[in-house]
Amino acid sequence: MSQRNREGKRGARERLREQRERERARAKRKRTLGVLGAVVAVFAAAGAVGMYASTSADDSGKSGGSVVPPRGAVGKGRLVIPSGKPGSPEKPGKAAPATLTVYEDFRCPGCKQFEDVFRTTVHELQDDGRLRVEYHLVTIIDGNLGGTGSLRAANAAACAQDRGAGAFRAYHDVLYRHQAEETRDVYADNDRLIKLADTVPGLVTPAFRKCVEDGRHDGWVRKSNDVFAHSGYAATPTVLLDGKSVYGDPDKPLSPNKLKRMVLAAARD
Numbered sequence: 001m002s003q004r005n006r007e008g009k010r011g012a013r014e015r016l017r018e019q020r021e022r023e024r025a026r027a028k029r030k031r032t033l034g035v036l037g038a039v040v041a042v043f044a045a046a047g048a049v050g051m052y053a054s055t056s057a058d059d060s061g062k063s064g065g066s067v068v069p070p071r072g073a074v075g076k077g078r079l080v081i082p083s084g085k086p087g088s089p090e091k092p093g094k095a096a097p098a099t100l101t102v103y104e105d106f107r108c109p110g111c112k113q114f115e116d117v118f119r120t121t122v123h124e125l126q127d128d129g130r131l132r133v134e135y136h137l138v139t140i141i142d143g144n145l146g147g148t149g150s151l152r153a154a155n156a157a158a159c160a161q162d163r164g165a166g167a168f169r170a171y172h173d174v175l176y177r178h179q180a181e182e183t184r185d186v187y188a189d190n191d192r193l194i195k196l197a198d199t200v201p202g203l204v205t206p207a208f209r210k211c212v213e214d215g216r217h218d219g220w221v222r223k224s225n226d227v228f229a230h231s232g233y234a235a236t237p238t239v240l241l242d243g244k245s246v247y248g249d250p251d252k253p254l255s256p257n258k259l260k261r262m263v264l265a266a267a268r269d
Contacts, residue, residue, distance in 0.1 A: 067219040070161035070168075075134070079224045081161050083133040083169050084126035096132040098125075098266035103228055103238040106153035106175050107141035107182050111237045114247065115176040121256035123169075131263050135172070138225045140236055141182050149187030152212075154221040156193040159211035163203055170200045242266060 069078035084096055100122065104111040125131035137157060139150035153175055160171035174196050180186045187193060190212050197203045197212075211217070239247035239254075241262055247254050 067223050068217055069220050070158040070217055072161060072165060073158075073220075077223065077227070079136060079220070079227060081135040081137070081158070081165075081168060083135060083165055083172075084129075084131055096126075096129055098131050098263045099242055100131055100133045100263075101136070101238075101240040101243070102133060103136045103138055103231075103233060103236055105138050105140045105150050105236045106157070106179065106187060107145075107147075107150045107185070108236045109179070109182055110235070112176045112179045114237045114239065115173070118256055118259065119173060119176075121260055125260065125263050130267055136224055136228060137221055138228045138236060139221060140225075143225075145183060145185075147185030147188050149185040151218060151221055152190060152193060152215075153187040154224075155215050155217045156190075156197065156212045158217035158220060159208050160197065160200070160203060162211060163205070163208060167200060167203050171197055171203060174199055 067077075070081065072082065074080050074082050102114075104114075122131065122133060126133060137154035139154065142148055142150040157168060157172055157175065161168040175187070175193075178196055194204060194209055194212055197208065235248070237247065239245070241259070246259070246262070
């Protein structure tokens with residue numbers, strides 16, 4: 001073999017060796033970067049959790065930061081305010097045969113429309129012991145338009161619930177009767193909420209006033225809204241009769257008479 005051929009082969013081997021060294025070095029760098037990336041991701045996640053925990057800690061230091069359910073709240077996490085007396089005329093002492101579940105926002109104009117149309121029928125069915133209503137209070141309008149009126153009003157309603165289910169129902173109705181345009185965040189004013197509460201006999205006491213002003217149930221309202229946000233429902237009002245959506249479908253409109261027939265049919269079943 002000639003000297004030139006030997007040198008050519010040696011050169012090829014050297015180039016191959018150098019290429020392999022470069023590939024090993026490149027693979028090592030990728031492994032190192034991967035480890036560093038994972039470490040950064042862990043620290044980033046920890047930072048995010050820390051930020052959330054810090055925010056939560058700050059909130060819990062304020063009045064209403066912790067989750068304090070109102071008196072008589074029921075359901076998972078005690079996020080439901082029940083309304084209606086137990087027992088129908090046919091089965092006194094037992095639970096009402098039908099349950100209306102209502103997700104509402106006190107700033108929501110659609111919720112006001114529902115309440116204005118169905119209030120009398122719902123109260124009649126409740127008072128007859130045929131219908132139990134379970135209210136979930138949410139704050140969608142605050143999130144969409146800004147402001148705190150949904151939260152403030154829901155907290156005040158929860159404070160009314162502390163005074164009793166009858167006080168909640170009466171105050172709930174007052175808030176919807178006096179609802180302003182959703183762009184006017186009038187319920188952000190605690191003084192206005194307390195003034196409206198004064199129209200409910202016996203509701204405004206030093207304890208009620210303090211509950212409203214301190215935001216005692218703010219954390220509970222936020223929790224209720226968070227559960228709603230992950231419930232699969234997207235709008236308020238969301239109205240379910242015995243777990244089935246019955247309101248808001250233009251092809252199957254609900255009327256007070258239709259609701260009454262459905263509730264009475266549930267009693268027969």
